[in-house]
Amino acid sequence: MSISLLELLTVLLTVEMTPLEQAIWKVETNCETGEIWGDYVDGVPRSAGPFQIGAAYFSDSGVRGQWPEVVFDLKKSVECFRRYMARYAKPHRIPAGMSLKEFKARTHVGGPKGPYRKSSLPYWEKVKAELEKAKESQNEKDV
Numbered sequence: 397m398s399i400s401l402l403e404l405l406t407v408l409l410t411v412e413m414t415p416l417e418q419a420i421w422k423v424e425t426n427c428e429t430g431e432i433w434g435d436y437v438d439g440v441p442r443s444a445g446p447f448q449i450g451a452a453y454f455s456d457s458g459v460r461g462q463w464p465e466v467v468f469d470l471k472k473s474v475e476c477f478r479r480y481m482a483r484y485a486k487p488h489r490i491p492a493g494m495s496l497k498e499f500k501a502r503t504h505v506g507g508p509k510g511p512y513r514k515s516s517l518p519y520w521e522k523v524k525a526e527l528e529k530a531k532e533s534q535n536e537k538d539v
Contacts, residue, residue: 410471411470411471411474415527415530415531416497416500416501416523416527417474417477418526418530419501419523419524419526419527419530420447420477420501420504420523421446421447421470422526423519423522423523423526424446424447424448425445425446425447425448427446428446429446429470430446430468431444431468432444432445432446432448432468433464434448434450441464444463444464444467444468445464445467445468445469445470445472445473446467446468446470446473447467447473447474447476447477447504449463449464449467449473449476449477450463451463451464452507453476453480453507454466454467454476456480456483456484457475457476457477457479457480457483458479458483459472459475459476459479477504480503480504481500481503481504484503484508485499485500485503489511490511491511491512494511497523497524497527498511498520498524499511501516501519501520501523501524502516502517502519502520505519505520506519
């Protein structure tokens, strides 16, 4: 389900998100909302919702409700992301030289060991590119 610019602005005004959360949403589903299914393995969906959250991720977050229904809601997806990060994105776990944003993005895509896996690096590059686009856009508005 594609949403219009007006719908996107309405969502952003009702769901406060950090620039990192907005970038992850953009990378995951191009800022779509609702019943979005992600990757399937053997005919079974592995992720769902605007942030493409899997069942184990949802369970680890401690958000109440039933996966996947809960993560179809953008506010609940953001809450799930934040609670998952509160659990796993601890300062003592961040490797030297890695930013907190990179750590969170790579944890989001690869789980608790994601930041330590090379396989999560391309995902971070996509998120970083979205962060840079947003920053450039903001800079243009400030001029």
